[in-house]
Amino acid sequence: MNEFLIALRSLIALTLLTGVAYPLLVTGLGQLANAEAVQGSLIKRGEQVVGSRWLAQPFQQAGYFWPRPSAGDYATVASGASNKGPTSKDLLDKIKARKADLLKAHLLPADAFVPPELLMASGSGLDPELSPAAVQFQVPRVAHARGLQPQELAALIQSATKGPQLGLLGAPRVNVLELNMALLQLEQRKFSLKQGHQHESQQ
Amino acid sequence: MAFSDWLQVALFILLLLAAVPILGEYMAQVYQGQKTFLSPVLGPLEMGVYAVAGVNPSDSGDWKKYTQGLLWFNALGFLFLLGLLLLQAFLPLNPQKLVPMELGVAVNTAMSFMTNTNWQAYSGESTLSYLSQMLGLGVQNFVSAATGMAVMVVLARGLAGKQIKTLGNFWVDLTRSVVYILLPLSLLLALALVSQGVVQSFSAYPSATTLEGAQQVVPLGPAASQIAIKQLGTNGGGFFGINSAHPFENPTPLSNFLQMLAILLIPAALTWTYGRLVGSLRQGIVLLAAMGVLAGSSLGLSLWAEFGSNPALGNLPFLEGKETRFGIVNSVIWSVSTTLASNGSVNAMHDSFSPLAGGLALFNMMLGEVVFGGVGAGLYGILMFVILTVFIAGLMVGRSPEYLGKKIEGAQIRMAALAVILPSAVVLLFTAMAVLLPVGLKGLNNAGPHGLSEILYAFTSMANNNGSAFGGLTVNTPFYTWLGALAMLIGRFGVILPVMVIAGQMAQKQAVPASGGTFPTDGGLFVILLVSVILIIGGLTFFPVLALGPLVEHGLMLQGKVF
Numbered sequence: 001m002n003e004f005l006i007a008l009r010s011l012i013a014l015t016l017l018t019g020v021a022y023p024l025l026v027t028g029l030g031q032l033a034n035a036e037a038v039q040g041s042l043i044k045r046g047e048q049v050v051g052s053r054w055l056a057q058p059f060q061q062a063g064y065f066w067p068r069p070s071a072g073d074y075a076t077v078a079s080g081a082s083n084k085g086p087t088s089k090d091l092l093d094k095i096k097a098r099k100a101d102l103l104k105a106h107l108l109p110a111d112a113f114v115p116p117e118l119l120m121a122s123g124s125g126l127d128p129e130l131s132p133a134a135v136q137f138q139v140p141r142v143a144h145a146r147g148l149q150p151q152e153l154a155a156l157i158q159s160a161t162k163g164p165q166l167g168l169l170g171a172p173r174v175n176v177l178e179l180n181m182a183l184l185q186l187e188q189r190k191f192s193l194k195q196g197h198q199h200e201s202q203q
Numbered sequence: 204m205a206f207s208d209w210l211q212v213a214l215f216i217l218l219l220l221a222a223v224p225i226l227g228e229y230m231a232q233v234y235q236g237q238k239t240f241l242s243p244v245l246g247p248l249e250m251g252v253y254a255v256a257g258v259n260p261s262d263s264g265d266w267k268k269y270t271q272g273l274l275w276f277n278a279l280g281f282l283f284l285l286g287l288l289l290l291q292a293f294l295p296l297n298p299q300k301l302v303p304m305e306l307g308v309a310v311n312t313a314m315s316f317m318t319n320t321n322w323q324a325y326s327g328e329s330t331l332s333y334l335s336q337m338l339g340l341g342v343q344n345f346v347s348a349a350t351g352m353a354v355m356v357v358l359a360r361g362l363a364g365k366q367i368k369t370l371g372n373f374w375v376d377l378t379r380s381v382v383y384i385l386l387p388l389s390l391l392l393a394l395a396l397v398s399q400g401v402v403q404s405f406s407a408y409p410s411a412t413t414l415e416g417a418q419q420v421v422p423l424g425p426a427a428s429q430i431a432i433k434q435l436g437t438n439g440g441g442f443f444g445i446n447s448a449h450p451f452e453n454p455t456p457l458s459n460f461l462q463m464l465a466i467l468l469i470p471a472a473l474t475w476t477y478g479r480l481v482g483s484l485r486q487g488i489v490l491l492a493a494m495g496v497l498a499g500s501s502l503g504l505s506l507w508a509e510f511g512s513n514p515a516l517g518n519l520p521f522l523e524g525k526e527t528r529f530g531i532v533n534s535v536i537w538s539v540s541t542t543l544a545s546n547g548s549v550n551a552m553h554d555s556f557s558p559l560a561g562g563l564a565l566f567n568m569m570l571g572e573v574v575f576g577g578v579g580a581g582l583y584g585i586l587m588f589v590i591l592t593v594f595i596a597g598l599m600v601g602r603s604p605e606y607l608g609k610k611i612e613g614a615q616i617r618m619a620a621l622a623v624i625l626p627s628a629v630v631l632l633f634t635a636m637a638v639l640l641p642v643g644l645k646g647l648n649n650a651g652p653h654g655l656s657e658i659l660y661a662f663t664s665m666a667n668n669n670g671s672a673f674g675g676l677t678v679n680t681p682f683y684t685w686l687g688a689l690a691m692l693i694g695r696f697g698v699i700l701p702v703m704v705i706a707g708q709m710a711q712k713q714a715v716p717a718s719g720g721t722f723p724t725d726g727g728l729f730v731i732l733l734v735s736v737i738l739i740i741g742g743l744t745f746f747p748v749l750a751l752g753p754l755v756e757h758g759l760m761l762q763g764k765v766f
Contacts (some may be wrong), residue, residue: 003268006256006276011283013255016382017248018432019342022386026428027405030397038403040421040451042411049411052421054400055448057413064414068527076420077324077408081225082526082676083554085561085653087515087756089765091523120523123448123551129527141378165512168210171530180414198208199284 044186045179051177056126059180062105062145065130065138067176069098072125079125094117095195108140129173132161146187156182204206204510208463208532212502215460216537218469223491226468227475232246233383234356234376234480245490256374263369266707267356270700272349272538275459280343285313287339288331289349295333304330318695319347319577321547321670324679326382326444328422333405333537340440341429345389348436348469349380351579353758354699356585357471359480361706364486365714370706385436390494392465402451403427405621414616426451434465439547439670440588447537447550448526459529459550463537465533466546470575471595473582481607485725490585492554492732494543497574501563502539507643508559509535515760522561535560542567545577547670554649554657554673558760562753564671565660569630569749570741571623572667579729581667583596590619590705597657602720609712618708619699625697629666629690634659634748642682648675652759652765661687665693 030038041053051057056067058074072080084091098119098145101114115134135157160179164170239245239251253260255727287294287308292302308324315322316339327336338488340644353376360370397403404423406542426442430452435661445448453459469490478487510529512518525534534551540550542564553564573584590606594616597604604611637643637658647654660673672678678687723729 003272004275006258006374007272007279009426010252010258010276010377011253011279014378014644015283015338015342016255017252018345018381018386019338022389023337023341023425024402024427026390026393026397027403027425028398029394030403031479032429033394034400035278038397038427039406040402040409041400041454042421044279044413051408051411051413051419054454055419057411057415057419058417059415061415074419076328077422079331081445081448081552081553081674083648084523085649085656085673085675085756086513086521087558087651087765088475088649088655090766091555092516094520099748107247108244116522117527118761119519120525123524123526123549124445124450126450126619127526127528128450131527146594153536156269164207165456165750168207168214169531170528171207173527176416182415188647 018134019128033070035139040118042159043181053124053175053177054128056122057177059176062141064183065135065142065176066182068130068134068198069119070125074125076126081123082121082123092139128177129175132157132172132174135174142183146183152186156186204506204532208258208345211532212506212536215463218616219464219471220467222464223472223475224566226472227487228479230384231479233379234476236562240319240381241387243333244712245387249378249766252378252382253374258365260374260375260377264372265368266357266361266370266437266703266710269370269373271401271705273353273699276346276373276377277350280346281313281317284339285309286314286334288312291332291335293417294334294743296334298405301330301332301372305679307681308679311684311688314470314691315670316343316438316440317347318668318691319351319436319545319580319605320691320694321438321440322664322665322672322691323440323444323670325686327441328424328443330684333424334375336442337425338427341432344429344436344438344440345381345385346377346436348385348432349377351577352380352384352473353579353609354702355477355579355582356480358586358685358706358766359477360516360587361562361708361710363481366712367672367710369428370710371536383476388432388468389428390462391755392435393427395461396427396430396458396538397714398427400454401427401430401458403491406511408529427728431465432552432614433548434462434546437470437544439476439541441548447548448552453550455526456533458649459537462548463533463540466540466544466548469578470544470581472578477582483607483725485539486607489725489730489733490582494585496730496734497570497737498539498543500565501538501543501567505535505560505563506532506555508563513555513557513760514763515765521555521557524555526551532734536592538564540556541671542669544575545572545580545667545669547664552674553660553671554675557655558609558753558757561656561673562749562757565656565753566741566745566749568663568667568669568685569627569745571626572669573737577668580698584622584698587619587698587702588733588737588740589724592733593722593731596722596735598731600720600722602722605715605721606724609709609719610715614750615708617704622698622701623740626666626694629693630663631744633666633686634664637662638688640682644681646677646680646683648677649766652756653751653766655748656756659748659752662690665690668694730747
C-alpha cells in the first residue's frame, strides 16, 4: 500500500512538473522569442488574415500558382493523406486525372512532361511549398491569365526561392502562398504605375 | 541520389555518433547518483519531487519492490489519462469545445501513451483539448520514457552486481531520468523548434479568409513542448493527426533534422551509459556496433528502394505522401530511424512508400525494437538477445554460458525467450485474427498484398510499442481499439516483467572467474553472432508473412500490376 501512495504522489509531482510547469515555460519563452510563429505564422493582407505561411490553401483560379494536390482537399481540422500504396489502382486513376487536368489547363499536348509532385498528394495534405521546377511549369498559365510577360515573373520566383537550409539541408523550394502574395503586389505596383502614367498624360 | 543527399546522410550519422560519448557519459553520472554540471540548478527540483512524493531517495529495494512501484505508477498514469480523455468536455483549456473521446478510442489511447507506444486512433486537432494534450499525453510522454530507462538501469545493476539483494529505488531512477535527462533536453529542443516556426499557443483556432475567398481554420495548441519530448522519449504521438508531416509540427528542413537526431539520440547514447554502468565500456560499444550494422544495412536498402521509380504508376518517383521540404532522402532517414527506435512518428506516409522501403520499416519493428529501440526499452530488449546469443554460443562450444562474469542458467534463458516470443506471437496471432474476421478487413484502404501489409503493420507496430502506421487502415473501430490496447499491454509488460525477473536473479549470483572456455562478449566476433541471432529470429518468425505482403507486392509492382 505504501508503494501505491508513493505512486500517486509521484504522479502528482511529475504531472505538475512536466504537464504544467514545462509547457508553460516553453509557452512563455516562445512568446518572447518568436511571438508571431508560435501563434501560427499568420499572414495578413491589410487587416485581413489570409492564411498561415505554413499551411497550403486551395488555389483554383488560373491567375494564381497552385500548390500540390491534397488528399484531404486542404482541410485543416483534421488534414490528411491518401495513404494509397504503390500498387493502388485508385492512386493510378487519380494521377491520370490530375495529369489530364494539368495538361488542359496549361494547353499542353498529351505527351508533355508534368512535374511528378503536382500529380501526387503531399503527406500532410497541407504542403505549403513547391520545387522551383513545379513553379516554372505553371508560369505560362499564370502569366497569360494576368496579362503579364513570363520574364516579369522570373524575378519574383527567384526572390521567393529558398535554397537548402544552412546551405545543406533539404532541397530548394518556393512557398506558394507567399509567391501568390508577391504576385498581387507586383500587379498592384504595375497598376499604380499605369495610373500614374495616365495621370501624367492627362495633364 | 544526388551528392547533397549523401552529404545529409553522412552529417546525420556523424552528429549522432559524436553525441553518444557526451550524452552517454552524462547519463552514467545521473544513474550512478553523482553530481552533474546541472546539479546546482536541477538538484532542488529533484528534491522537490521527492518531497511531494514522500520518497526517501536513499532507500533501496529488491526487484519485487521495484516492480511493484513501477506497476502501480503505470496503472495510475493509465487511469488518470483515461479520466482526462473521457472528461475533457467538462474541464478547462478546451477552446474548441471538443467532446469526450469515445470509450474504446480512449482506452486505446491511454494504453498507447502509458506503454510508450503512442499509436493514435484519432487526430489531435479535431479530438483533444489542450488540457488532454499537455496534462495527459504530455506527462505520459515523459514518464513512459523514464519508466523504460529505469528498467534498463535495473537490468544493468542486476547484471553487474555481485551477490546483491537490492537493485535501487524506482522513484529515484524515474525522477532522475525526467529531471536530469528528459526535461533539459526537451526544453532545448522545444525552443529550437519554436525558432523554426512550430506553434505553441493556448488560443482558440483563428480563422482566415484565403486569397480566393474560402474560409480556412488554423489549428493551434501547445505543440512545441510536446513534440520535443515526443521525439526524445521515443514516443512518437503527433500533436496533430498527420504527425511530423504537418508543417506546424515540422516546418523546415532544420526542424526535421533536429527531430531525426532526437529520435535516436538517447537510445544510441544509452549503449555508452550501459558500458559505464557494468564497468566495461567495451560491453556497451559492442551493442552500439551491432545496432549500427543492422541500422546501416536497413538505411542503405531503404534508400536504394525509395530512390527508384514505380512501373505500376507510370514510372513516377515515390512522391505520394511526401513533403517537398524533406524530399525523399529525409523521408527515408526518418522512416528508418523511427521504426528502428520505437518512436513511430512519421514525416512521410509509410503506406505510400515503395513495397521494399515500407517492408523494411515493418521489418525494423519486427526485430523486436532492439536496434536502438525505445529509450531504455531498446537496450533491455537487445540484452535479451545477448543472453540468447551467449546461450547459443555456449551450445556450440559445449560450455555453460556466461555473461559479464556470471553464469547464465535455464531460468534466465526461459525468461529471455519469453520476452522475445511474446510480442512476436501477438503480432502473428492478432494479424491472423484480423485477416479472418470481417471486422478486421472492413478497415482496409488498399487491396491486394498491400492490404495484408496494412494489417500486419498495425499489429507489428502496436505489439512492439512503436506507434507508426500504414495510416490508411481505419483503426478507430472497437475491434482495433480494444485488441490493439491488449497488444500494446502485452508488448510492454510481457518484456518488462521477464527483464525484472532476470535482473533479480542475476544480481544474486556469484562471479565466476574467466577461463579459457569463456566466450568473450566484447569483441567483433560477438557482434557478428549477435547480429546473426537477431536477424535469424526475426527472419524465421516473419519471413512467410513478409513474403505474402511487401515481397510479393514488389514483384507485382515491377510487372506493372495495380489493385
